[in-house]
Amino acid sequence: MIGKRIRELRRGAKLTQKELSDHLGVSASAVGMYEQDRRTPDIETIAVICGMFNITADYLLFGKGAVPNDVAAEQFLDGIKQQIERHKGLLYERLPGGRQRYFSDTEMDKLSDAICIGITMALGINTRKDD
Numbered sequence: 001m002i003g004k005r006i007r008e009l010r011r012g013a014k015l016t017q018k019e020l021s022d023h024l025g026v027s028a029s030a031v032g033m034y035e036q037d038r039r040t041p042d043i044e045t046i047a048v049i050c051g052m053f054n055i056t057a058d059y060l061l062f063g064k065g066a067v068p069n070d071v072a073a074e075q076f077l078d079g080i081k082q083q084i085e086r087h088k089g090l091l092y093e094r095l096p097g098g099r100q101r102y103f104s105d106t107e108m109d110k111l112s113d114a115i116c117i118g119i120t121m122a123l124g125i126n127t128r129k130d131d
Contacts, residue, residue, distance in 0.1 A: 001063060003036055010031075010035075023052060024041075024045050025045075025048075080112070080119065084111065088105075
């Protein structure tokens, strides 16, 4: 199952197998074999993968623990935004007389941003691109 995690990390980072292989100092076919679980990376390569994607070896090898990397954080936050987008028509403000005013797209965008900021702060997720 290490192969599945390597593939997910690579794809999440929008890297080709060749680009990942260049970073790891192995052939593109070696990366393909890792992803197919036909070959296991050596300890040095595992260390490079973990550093590159900001994950623990425990996660990479065994799938245990959270994935504390920017790729996973962005995917998680994108999922939250998609859920908010799907439920836009459900959010409204109650007005006097039992009337309702549905939130505008701008208000929904602000709500989405506020929720994502709160989540990133609560989980200590780093989403800054300049780090």
